[in-house]
Amino acid sequence: MTLLMLLTPLVTSASNVTTFSNNESEVKVILDDSQSFVNLDTGKVTLPSDEAVTSAEFTVSTDMVTHSGELTWHLDNPLVSQLGSGLWDNSVVLDHSNFSHFSVSDDAGIKLGSNGFGTDFELDTAGFQNVNEFGHAYLTDGTVIPENCNSGDWCFGLSPSDTNNNYTDDYPGAATFSMLSPALDVPYTSPAAHFSTWFGMHWSKSKTGGSTWEYNYHDCGYVKVRNSTDGGNSWAGWSVIPFDFDSPLSQATILKTFDPTTGTGGLAPVGTGNGKISLGCNGLNAGDRAVTGESDGWGTLSLDLTKHANRTIQLEFVMEFNDIAEDHANSTMPGWYIDDFRIGDPLPQTAWVKHTSRSAQLVSPDNPDGFGLLSLDLKETPSSSFSVDILSTADSSVVIDKSGNVMSGLTGSIIELWDIDTSVYPYIDLRFNFESGADRMTSPTLYGYSLGTRVGTSFNDVEFGGSWEAEGDIGEAITYPIEFNTVDESFSPPRTLNRFSYPVVSADLLVAADPACVDDVMIDIFTGENFATKLSGSNG
Incomplete structure (x- = not known):
């Protein structure tokens, strides 16, 4: 929908009259009645023969210049x-500047392009979709997450409309929540995925016979992957993909292991005992590391996709609620939130x-x-x-x-x-x-x-x-x-x-x-x- 307008720039010009037809520089006009004689069509004013002009103003103007086109x-x-x-x-x-820095198509416009895919979820969901209880979240007032989304106002998270930010009281028992990515091509030049993450999941801490804290983690988050060699027409089975902290491709800022002085800020392994995730995380094996506890703000996690280079993949972000009846160390428990997802090369600056x-x-x-x-x-x-x-x-x-x-x-x-x-x-x-x-x-x-x-x-x-x-x-x-x-x-x-x-x-x-x-x-x-x-x- 467009408007083709006629606009006027209000341009005016003026001319100074120095002589009249009798070659005099001034003329006297006498008018007895104080009435106005105006002609906006021709500019010519005719006075009655019995009137005398005592004073007059003479204004010359033209129509405004208009633009249309x-x-x-x-x-x-x-x-x-x-x-x-x-x-x-x-x-x-x-x-x-460089044609290879652009992506150009009739239906998608001109924009920066790279050998990869990225989204900050601001304009739309970018093809990510809820499977169970994840939602496209609009966060602005700090009531769900103190820092809101990592960038902009939109991100994905667990039950963003939960009024008390506590997923543990929303379900009668254990539950699994997840969301799916769209089908994504993995470039061989940079076979890795990175995303911003914030998490607040059920965990507890206690002191037993001394000054040392023991940390117990009850719920967990992880990522599964499946790939396709025919562009997504058929898929191999799902498998858990570990978070990458050690490869040259990693951009992780979340700690591989939680801070031992606070019990927060990082991942923990599945197992039993101090500093472990309850074995109720059924999608993981003992020793697997997962998102758990509290993240201490937003950070970055990475996935090494080298085994899937030049293939099409789909990712599933999974969070398990194990319904463990222990006190929680969290002040709130909104769950798992994800923002700023990228796979492959970043865009040109x-x-x-x-x-x-x-x-x-x-x-x-x-x-x-x-x-x-x-x-x-x-x-x-x-x-x-x-x-x-x-x-x-x-x-x-x-x-x-x-x-x-x-x-x-x-x-x-x-x-x-x-x-x-x-x-x-x-x-x-x-x-x-x-x-x-x-x-x-x-x-x-x-x-x-x-x-x-x-x-x-x-x-x-x-x-x-x-x-x-x-x-x-x-x-x-x-x-x-x-x-x-x-x-x-x-x-x-x-x-x-x-x-x-x-x-x-x-x-x-x-x-x-x-x-x-x-x-x-x-x-x-x-x-x-x-x-x-x-x-x-x-x-x-």
């Missing part, structure tokens, strides 16, 4: 196919692509009013970032606008380019900068852009996943709040504004509908204060 490039999403050619096109892309020779929609010596709006069809994640540099096509230097602002590092989904003097910069290049963040986990995704006066959404930037579908009965309305936010770089730090610098005087609504939709679609636009209350249209 756009250049649009978009990937070939079936719902927006009319928007033009793909983003990765030899006629458009002039340069890039930074990379860029440059689109060349974009022209303004109106160029003339009397109308140097810039390039309008750069509207980006962009999806970002909390751990990644995206910015734009505006360059001169002539010499690749960074453009400086009429206010002296350096047009680099620009952020936001709508960037105003009105103050670029088109008499100085008749053509510009757009350099799109992608950054994966400190953990090199996720990437922003660019689906397309418009330069001119078109703004809107293809729904790639929100939860709809590229399309907007009505649910329920025929005739039921669905509502999407379109918010146009711009970033004012003249402030430090930059400010986000909910308005354009220039007024919108008219708008055309452009909607791309699925060709399979044969029902009549009515579209109502409700605007804010001081605007028309309702505009309507249909698919006809």
Whole structure:
């Protein structure tokens, strides 16, 4: 859904009149009655013959210059196919930092790519799915986990809606909880998986005849793996895969063995006696190490997948509750939480692509009013970032606008380019900068852009996943709040504004509908204060 708007830059010009038709520099006009004579059509005012003008003001004005038009490039999403050619096109892309640093496809946009897979669970579940009691958790207030998720606000965890953060009182007896990963290809270049983890499971401690604490762990967490040699059409059986602390591939920060002074912060072996996990963990053998007790915050665990290189695998994260009737040393017991999963190589830290020779929609010596709006069809994640540099096509230097602002590092989904003097910069290049963040986990995704006066959404930037579908009965309305936010770089730090610098005087609504939709679609636009209350249209 896009709006093609008519915007007005409020450009005015003035002229000074120095002589009149009688070659005098001034003229006296006398008017007896204090009334106004106004003509907004021709500018000509005719006075009655019996009136005298005692004073007068003469104002000359013209209609405001309006801008309407756009250049649009978009990937070939079936719902927006009319928007033009793909983003990765030899006629458009002039340069890039390294083609191998990008993943490019018609349905997935342009984003950073590597020989691997990663997710921070912020935009979606990334194909991970609950089997029993694990959920996609939104944590912000510290009530479930004091530190919330490791990055952003979303992660996976056991019963995230449990009101008292104690899984041991939610079930009548022992239980097993788990979640599955999607099918994942293991690259031979880096056959390992890493994920952030936090755990708070039932454990107890006691002193028996001395000052030394004894620690007993009652529940456990571990990972199982199965592989496929035909891309997931058939699978071998499940087996437990140990956590990796010793190989060169390991990035583990969780302790291999818990801290003996606190009983927390690490793993423990299955067995009997002090410092062991109860033998009730039926998925493990004696001596196997598992997640247990308390983690002392978020840390990283690794899995060595060398035996599965060049194969497709699936992982199952399993937590066992053994219902041991002993006092707990924990203050709370939320269970096991997982965030920031990666398999294979991390993403490149930074990379860029440059689109060349974009022209303004109106160029003339009397109308140097810039390039309008750069509207980006962009999806970002909390751990990644995206910015734009505006360059001169002539010499690749960074453009400086009429206010002296350096047009680099620009952020936001709508960037105003009105103050670029088109008499100085008749053509510009757009350099799109992608950054994966400190953990090199996720990437922003660019689906397309418009330069001119078109703004809107293809729904790639929100939860709809590229399309907007009505649910329920025929005739039921669905509502999407379109918010146009711009970033004012003249402030430090930059400010986000909910308005354009220039007024919108008219708008055309452009909607791309699925060709399979044969029902009549009515579209109502409700605007804010001081605007028309309702505009309507249909698919006809």
